[in-house]
Amino acid sequence: MRSSPPIALLPVLAAALLASSLAAQEPPVAFVGARLEPVTAPAIEDGVLVAHRGTIAAIGPRDDVTIPDGARVVDVSGRVLMPGLVCTHSHVARPSGGDRSAPIHPDCRVIDAIDVLHPSVHRARAGGLTTLHVMPGSSHLLSGQTVYLKLRRGDSVEELAIRDEDGAIAGAMKMANGTNPQKDPPFPETRARAAALVRRAYVEAEEYREKVRRAEAGDGEAPKRDLALEALVEVLDGKRVVHHHTHRHDDILTVLRLREEFGFRLVLQHVTGGWRVAEEIAAAGVPCSLTIVDSPGGKQEVRSTRWENAAILERAGVNVGFNTDDPITDSRVYLRAAQLAVRGGMSRAGALRGLTLAGAEMLDLGDRTGSLEVGKDADLVVLSGDPLSVYTKPRQTWVEGVKVFDIEDPADRAYAYGGEGAGDETTFHGCCIGEEGGR
C-alpha cells in the first residue's frame, strides 16, 4: 500500500491537513429529513445523520437521533442520503504511468503525473464520488503505482491522497493483460509472452527480496537499491494490491493462475467475461470491479459484454463493485452502473453496495468509508431521488464532513450539467466551492 520511499515531510503535512480538516468540522452538521441508505442496513425513512469532526456521529430515524446544540442543520427532506460513491478505477486528473520504453514499470507513480485541478476531478465530485482510485492506463503489462484519493478540497495530490497508518500515500499496482498491452517489442505480441514477462518480473522480485532479507540477517551484502523491484516486493508482501485489467474469461484465469503462483493480493478490473468463469473467481475469493458499458464491442475481447455479468458474479458469491473507468463512462452518471446491473438482474442491495462499500473494501478502506455507520468518515452524497432511477441527480457531495459540491452553487453547476467552462480544456479553480467560505 505505501509508496516508497515514504517522504519524511508527508506525515507532517498529513497531520497538518488533518488538523485543518477537523477545524472545518465545527460545529456538527445534521442532515435532516432524507431517506437514508446506509448500505449495511435497511433504508431509514425521514432520518437524521449527524456529522462531526469529519466522521459520522449519529444516524437513525428522526425521533431517535438528538441533534446536538449548535449543530448546523441541512434540510434534505424528500432527498436520499447515501454514502459517497467509491470508484475503484478512474482516469480523471490526467494520469500517466510508464512510457513506451518497456511493458513493465513498477517504479512509475501516478502521483507524479496527475493534476487534481483538472475539471474531470470536479465533475467526479458532481457525480457524488468521494473516493477514487486513480490509475494509469492498460497499455502496459504493468503501468505503475496508483493512488487512492478522497475528493477533498485541495489543489495538490498530497492534500487529496489517502494515507495509511504510517502517513504514506496509499495506492495499488496497475496491471493488464489481453490485447491492450500487446504490441511490437519490447511489448509482448502474444498472451503467453505477456504472462512469461510478468512471471520473470516476479521471480526477479522474489530473488531481490531474498537478498534483502539475507542481508538484514547479516548474511551477505544488501543488493543495490532498485525502485522497480522494491515496488514489486511490496506487491509480493501484500502491501500493495494488484488491480488487474482483464476482459476475456481465459485472461481472467491467467491472472488467477499468476496470483496462485506468486501470492499477491488481487482485484480484478473490468472482468467482462467474468460471467463465464464466475465459479472460478468465487472459489479464488477475488473481488471484481466492473465497468458497465452501454453496448458490446469496441474491441474484439469485449464482445462477451452482458449486463447480466454483475448478477451472475453476485449469485456466485463474488464481492462485486463498480467503476467508471472515466472517461470510458462519465463520473457524473456513475449511478447508471448500478442501474444497468439491476437491469441485468443484480439485487438492489448488491448494486448499492457495488457503488460504495464493495469498492471501499477493494481499496482496503472498508473500515473508513462506503457505508453510513457511526465512526466512519462523513463521506456523503445527497441525491434528488432514488439512486436506481434515471431521473435522479446528485445534488451535494460531502467529504469528511465538508461540502465539496453543491448543484445550487453557480460555480459548481456547470460541472454537473456541462456547458461553458467545465470541459476538459478548462482549468478548475475551485475558488468558491461550498458554503464554508471557499479556500
Add this chain to the structure above:
Amino acid sequence: MTRHGDGATTRTGRSPSAVAAALLAVVALLGGGTAAAQVAVFGDVVHTMAGEPIEDGVVVIADGKIAAVGPAATVAVPDGSERVRAPVVAPGLIDAHSVVGLAGAQNQPHDQDQLDRSEPLQPELRAIDAYDPGEPLVDWLRSLGVTTLHTGHAPGALISGQTMIVKTKPTTVADATLVPFAMVACTLGEGAQSGGKGPPGNRSKAAAMLRGALLAAREYEDRRGADAEKRPPRDLRHEALAAVLRGEVPLLVTVHRRHDVRTALRIAEEFEVRLVLDGMAEAVAVLDELRETGTPVLLHPTMVRPSGERRHASMETAARLREAGIPFAIQGGYESYVPKTRYVGFEAGIAAQNGLAPDDALAAITLDAARILGVDDRVGSLEVGKDGDVALFDGDPLETTTRCLGVVLDGVPHLDR
C-alpha cells in the same frame, strides 16, 4: 408518460408476476420471428405519440401496417390475431443518426466501413453499398427497442458520403431499407481537417472546398439540362450533390463549435440547400439563428464526452432546444471505441434527468426524429396506416432499469435476446 417523482416506480407499476407474464407472452408469441397476418399488441399503457397515452390500450397490426389503435375495451381485435402484452408499449424507437451497420462491434478493419479518408469530398459513396443488416450491433439496438436507424457515412471528412434510413431487420439491405439515399454527410470544424495530409487544412479551406463542390455540381446540373450533344458525361459526385441542390435530400452538417454552425448556415443560405445540423455541442449559443432559419438539429448523445470540439457540451442542451422551439432529435452518434454504439433510450433518459420533459424525451427518439428524417408518414407514432413498428417495455422506457421485451417490426414480432 408521467414524470416520476423521487424514488417512484413507473406509473404502471412493475410487479414481478406481471413482468413474468408479459415475458412469457412475448416468448410464446414472438419467439419465432415469423410473419403474421395480424398482430395485436396490448399495453397497460400505450404511448402513441399522437395524443395522450392510452391506459389499457391495444395496437392492431394487419399486413405490416397499423390497422387500429385505442382502448382495448373499444377496439375490436380480429380473430386469429397473435396477441402480445407488455406493461408499456411505444412506437419502435428511432436513432436519428448512427453509423451502426457500416461500423461494427469488433472495431477491426473488416467491420469499419463508415469512413474512407482517401479523398476529402466523396458524396457518391452510398450507404446502401456498405450497410450490413447482419451486424451484431443492429441486433443489439433492435433488442433495446430501436426499429429505425438513420445510418451511413461517419463524420470525419469534409463530405464522407451518403446516409440511409433502415429498419433494424436481420434481412437483406434491400428489404431493410426505408430510404436508400437520405442525406449527404458533411463535417465542418476540426473534424473535417486532414491534420496535414492534404486539404482541407483549416476552416477556411474546408468552407472553400465545400462551396467549390456545390458550385461545380450546380454547373453540372445546369449543363445536364442542355441539349444532348452539349451534355457533360455522367458524374456520380456531381449527381449526389445535385440532389442536395435540388432539395431532394438535405445536407447533413456535423458541427460542434458555434462559429462552425454559422459557417454551415452561411453556405446553406448561399446555395439554398436544406440543412440538417448534427452534433451541435454549442447549440445553445446559436438558438436565435436556428430559430430564424428553422434549421432542425440531430443532437449529440446526451452523455457525449466533454472534450475536444465537444468541450462545452451540456446535458441540458435538449431541454434548451425544446424551450426555444427548435425541432430536434437525439442520436446514438458515432463512437470510435467504447461503447461502440450508444442507445438513444439511455440518452433520452439522461436528457429527461436534465430538464427535458419525459414526453418530449420520448418524442425526441420517436416522432420528432421521424419528422426531421422525413419519414413520419411511415414511422414515429402509433397511428392507423403507419408501419407496424412497436416496442414493448416492462416499465418507463426512459428508465435505465427498464427492459425491452421485444419489438414488432413491419408487423413481424422479434425477440432476439
